[in-house]
Amino acid sequence: MLEFTSVNLRTWAKLGQRGAFFGVAVFELAQKYPNLMILTADLGYLSGLERFMNQHPDKFLNIGIAEQNMIGVSAGLADEGNLVYATTYATFITMRSCEQVRHYLGYMQSNVRIVGSGAGLVMGFSGNTHYTIEDISMIRAIPNITILSPADATESVKVALASAAHNGPVYIRLTGELSNPMVYKEDYAFEIGKAVTIKDTGDITIFATGSMVYNALKATELLEQKNIHCRLVNIHTIKPIDLKCIAQANQHSKLMVSVEEHNKMGGLGATIAEELTSMGAKAPLLRLGIDDTFRHVGDYKYNLEQNGLLPEQIAKSIEKRILSI
Amino acid sequence: MEKSLELSTIGLANKLRVNSLEMAYGTGNNGSHLGGGLSTIEIFATLYGSLVKYNTQDAFNPDRDRVIVSKGHCVLAYYSALNYVGFISGEELKTFEVNGSFLHGHATRDLSRGIEFSGGSLGMGLPYAVGVAIAGKKRNRNYHVYVIVGDGECNEGSVWESFMSASHNQLDNFTVIIDDNKLQYDGESEKVLNLGSLQNKLEAFGFSTHNIDGHNVAQLYDALTKKAQGKPNAIIANTVKGKGVSFMEHKKEWHHSRLTQEQFDLAISEQPVIKTISHA
Numbered sequence: 266m267l268e269f270t271s272v273n274l275r276t277w278a279k280l281g282q283r284g285a286f287f288g289v290a291v292f293e294l295a296q297k298y299p300n301l302m303i304l305t306a307d308l309g310y311l312s313g314l315e316r317f318m319n320q321h322p323d324k325f326l327n328i329g330i331a332e333q334n335m336i337g338v339s340a341g342l343a344d345e346g347n348l349v350y351a352t353t354y355a356t357f358i359t360m361r362s363c364e365q366v367r368h369y370l371g372y373m374q375s376n377v378r379i380v381g382s383g384a385g386l387v388m389g390f391s392g393n394t395h396y397t398i399e400d401i402s403m404i405r406a407i408p409n410i411t412i413l414s415p416a417d418a419t420e421s422v423k424v425a426l427a428s429a430a431h432n433g434p435v436y437i438r439l440t441g442e443l444s445n446p447m448v449y450k451e452d453y454a455f456e457i458g459k460a461v462t463i464k465d466t467g468d469i470t471i472f473a474t475g476s477m478v479y480n481a482l483k484a485t486e487l488l489e490q491k492n493i494h495c496r497l498v499n500i501h502t503i504k505p506i507d508l509k510c511i512a513q514a515n516q517h518s519k520l521m522v523s524v525e526e527h528n529k530m531g532g533l534g535a536t537i538a539e540e541l542t543s544m545g546a547k548a549p550l551l552r553l554g555i556d557d558t559f560r561h562v563g564d565y566k567y568n569l570e571q572n573g574l575l576p577e578q579i580a581k582s583i584e585k586r587i588l589s590i
Numbered sequence: 591m592e593k594s595l596e597l598s599t600i601g602l603a604n605k606l607r608v609n610s611l612e613m614a615y616g617t618g619n620n621g622s623h624l625g626g627g628l629s630t631i632e633i634f635a636t637l638y639g640s641l642v643k644y645n646t647q648d649a650f651n652p653d654r655d656r657v658i659v660s661k662g663h664c665v666l667a668y669y670s671a672l673n674y675v676g677f678i679s680g681e682e683l684k685t686f687e688v689n690g691s692f693l694h695g696h697a698t699r700d701l702s703r704g705i706e707f708s709g710g711s712l713g714m715g716l717p718y719a720v721g722v723a724i725a726g727k728k729r730n731r732n733y734h735v736y737v738i739v740g741d742g743e744c745n746e747g748s749v750w751e752s753f754m755s756a757s758h759n760q761l762d763n764f765t766v767i768i769d770d771n772k773l774q775y776d777g778e779s780e781k782v783l784n785l786g787s788l789q790n791k792l793e794a795f796g797f798s799t800h801n802i803d804g805h806n807v808a809q810l811y812d813a814l815t816k817k818a819q820g821k822p823n824a825i826i827a828n829t830v831k832g833k834g835v836s837f838m839e840h841k842k843e844w845h846h847s848r849l850t851q852e853q854f855d856l857a858i859s860e861q862p863v864i865k866t867i868s869h870a
Contacts, residue, residue: 326724329758334717334751341721345729364711365748369718373699373708 355381385526402531467494627666662709713746742774757796
């Protein structure tokens with residue numbers, strides 16, 4: 266039984282979201298669910314599954330570099346009663362096999378959990394083919410799929426456990442590097458569909474998801490030095506989105522901000538904007554994310570900087586926006 | 591194949607063909623997928639006539655055989671077969687392609703009706719079937735997985751990904767039946783995308799193969815009952831698109847089309863078993 270002790274949380278942080286998921290959480294799943302199957306498209310070692318494949322060869326299936334087939338095989342296994350996780354890079358699992366995800370997970374509602382790793386800009390010099398900036402937008406438009414986007418390695422473990430108990434297809438979006446900075450230093454309550462309010466004072470509400478929860482957290486600290494106080498909400502479930510928390514923020518904020526490591530179009534910010542439009546926005550929404558373009562590439566930090574997603578840049582953007590209100 | 595079974599299977603095929611024509615006529619101006627439906631009649635007749643393990647009273651039985659129809663547009667034959675075995679009633683069959691009916695133009699998964707898989711997008715059934723077959727092996731289930739694909743469908747890359755997977759995993763509980771009717775939407779398959787010898791390709795992919803006349807139920811039966819050990823099975827069923835209706839055979843125009851009353855009457859008159867047809 267996994268324990269959410271502070272020592273464990275620090276250990277998991279070193280492994281990153283992917284390492285915590287496939288190097289730690291899956292063993293708990295294997296113990297709890299004898300019908301567990303993990304599939305990969307030739308990314309077993311890279312996903313941190315080496316120990317799992319050695320200990321549970323009967324629960325592991327390498328499909329080869331054939332993502333479309335992997336999703337189909339996963340669906341067949343799931344419909345025969347297996348608890349199936351399929352994983353490769355987020356870009357390939359959502360885009361190479363997009364129609365498969367739509368067909369099996371969306372249309373047939375096969376109970377498959379797809380886990381995309383390296384989402385966002387973390388793939389550095391591998392370049393734009395390996396970045397994933399469109400996945401939330403694409404998967405969100407497909408009916409019946411829950412989208413989970415953990416903020417740190419600890420939440421990645423929470424997502425692994427919660428997704429196993431969840432009934433229905435799920436897309437899990439893993440972001441950030443090894444040594445994922447810790448958002449959570451102690452155990453907390455996690456529930457699919459229920460956003461977590463990390464900071465609750467101030468008349469600015471920041472909604473963040475994935476790796477950007479930490480950067481937004483740091484941004485709030487920088488802003489506090491200037492006496493600007495922000496609420497921070499971790500939207501770990503992008504679909505179905507927590508409407509209550511958006512409505513609440515809409516009532517009590519003079520500015521709302523969304524921060525995501527995803528194209529500004531179609532992702533978290535767009536989701537919130539759609540809901541705010543429907544409920545009647547009482548304050549503006551500043552959408553921070555990846556610009557709608559393919560750039561020359563660089564390391565992770567460089568890429569974030571190019572898109573204004575470092576903590577000090579987020580803080581500056583918010584500060585600037587407040588001045589115009 | 592015993593002679594009596596052969597004769598009854600031929601009889602069933604005739605019945606399914608007439609039923610398919612009635613269904614097609616019933617769609618009126620909407621039309622339906624006639625060509626690829628009629629080319630699969632004998633395949634469905636042979637499967638459901640004697641080979642497939644099913645139980646309409648226990649549709650979810652975990653040991654039932656899995657028939658996965660990947661070329662989802664052959665519903666005329668498929669629904670007719672499910673009607674014959676009792677999964678779909680005659681009344682329900684009349685709702686084929688009626689607004690809001692569960693009998694879509696491409697079959698949609700509904701285990702209570704014996705439908706394992708949602709077809710419609712080509713190249714989707716095979717990967718799924720591989721997963722179902724692997725699950726059967728892992729759980730020591732005694733079911734066989736039959737997948738029906740079209741030759742045109744074999745243009746899709748995902749088909750070949752799953753052929754590799756079936757072979758790699760030594761799925762001898764898996765049989766793919768290719769309805770090789772040699773026509774696709776834009777014309778002759780070999781002119782659209784020449785696949786060469788499907789048999790040679792599948793042999794090279796590690797399958798045990800049979801290359802047969804897909805309208806000969808005895809050949810189908812023999813090929814379907816000769817299952818290999820340690821490798822997946824492939825049956826290349828050489829068929830005729832629009833089989834059994836003179837003016838439809840080998841005509842790409844009948845891939846999806848509507849039937850006038852004159853055409854329907856003529857088509858029915860060509861069938862060996864003439865039934866009294868009541869059309870509304």
